[in-house]
Amino acid sequence: MSQDRGKSDGTVGKALEILDLVASFGRPVRFSDVLERAPFPKATVYRFIQTLTSQGMLSYDPDRQTYAPGIRLVRLAHSAWQQSSLAPIARPHIDALAQEVGETVHLAQLDNAQVLYVDKIVPGQPIEMYSQAGKVGPAYCTGVGKAMMAYLEPEHLAAVIAQQSFHVFTEYTLASEQALRAELMDIRTNGYGFDREEHEPNIICAAIPILTAQGRVLGALSVTSSTQRTNLAALEALVPRILRAAFAIACEAESWRFPDQSNMQSAQAAKG
Amino acid sequence: MSQDRGKSDGTVGKALEILDLVASFGRPVRFSDVLERAPFPKATVYRFIQTLTSQGMLSYDPDRQTYAPGIRLVRLAHSAWQQSSLAPIARPHIDALAQEVGETVHLAQLDNAQVLYVDKIVPGQPIEMYSQAGKVGPAYCTGVGKAMMAYLEPEHLAAVIAQQSFHVFTEYTLASEQALRAELMDIRTNGYGFDREEHEPNIICAAIPILTAQGRVLGALSVTSSTQRTNLAALEALVPRILRAAFAIACEAESWRFPDQSNMQSAQAAKG
DNA sequence: TTTCAAGTTCCAATATGTGAAACTTGGTTT
């Protein structure tokens, strides 16, 4: 679960490592919980937690004496989701796609070496955003993960692969670098890939990368279903439709410019 | 828009200041855009941006040569929203409330000296989460902002007030500390407050703080409408119902413990 | 009262961050 973000980004990198560590617990934690897993001495961890808390990146619950990721992150993520994710651009496309094919559509991007889902549409369901966006999954055994990896430059790919756990989830999980690399080559040949119950039993999907004109990986799109409802051949038949959506998203992402509001910035906020 | 998070939290604080600065533009920015507004010399800003980018807190678009808040924030915010915000607990309550009263319900918390909306339910509308959660607004001229301020301890209140801009949005905006303090006293007496078109013309709301048993401010709840649809007296009639929701949320927030999953942590993620 | 774990503070040594200035890059003008 630890991540080699670069190597050493000095104090800031270490502080963010602590932030990630707190987040990784998935529940509010005590100082000692953090200390236990942190690769720094007590006083150092203490100072980082103090700083992060004072900065609003962590929130402290005085009743329970616990720390959790702070709401300042929610505000920052609002900007991030709008500006750095494909979701705002992709939303109409994946919405239409989900409606047409009648299956769940995922939009994902790479975060470090993990798959980060930035949007999810379940046809007919109202959208429960934060509970879905922000979720992470393994790259080596999900459709979107493999689709993205297949189009990374060799260097970057090597770095990503080096961070995969190759944990065996099901009998179909690709459990070695060798198997994965072979699969990636296949995906490159076809232009699309599948998840053949590699991560969860009965869950299958067809996934397609979203690429810039220069071939840079922006993200990936997948249509997910279960073996009870359908099969790989049927999903494969949807590929042209998914491809159209992926292409449309890529086009818009490249031509998209933020409306120039630099001067009409909301003057509403706190003191300037 | 600048914020005095504590005073100086050393290097980490400065780096986060740059992060906030980038986010504050509301659009992808060039290095020089950041430099222009940053209170640090070129080389220093440069190093921070490099570090933040390498850390995934900023994302860099090589085509356009711009920086924007990075998707790592989305992952972190997922944890933050689940653990530090009232939203997951409050959702059923505010959902029911919105349905019953047939008006928009906001759930907000304080982030530094600003109001941060963590959830919003529009009755009959599907939920568009990230586009709403994460939004910020001024504390001194919103119902939720005033409701929360009314119950802060004097010290904290002073700090928050000191950061208000008192920008005049409408003819009803409380434009001075004095006027605001008088209003807060009123709110304390009643236990609830209003937004009387103070922020936007025609927009009114009734707001109620969410407090722990010890009186600590957790957040605030509001029912929003417009002068075309209703009036303050009608909103005031809803107060008991809103109060019930706020109380229910406060109770659950206090008794809530995260299910102890410390050992069954998802083994799915990247390398351990 | 004693004990212990958890959390907090201190401070000398030194690793880190700082920022003026020099340099490189890529595009535009003469």
Next chain:
DNA sequence: AAACCAAGTTTCACATATTGGAACTTGAAA
């Protein structure tokens, strides 16, 4: 093609912030 300029990047001596061992405080339990 040469000169120019703005934007971005690198360098390095200096100063400061970070480091972490150890001592201290707190609060709960024996």
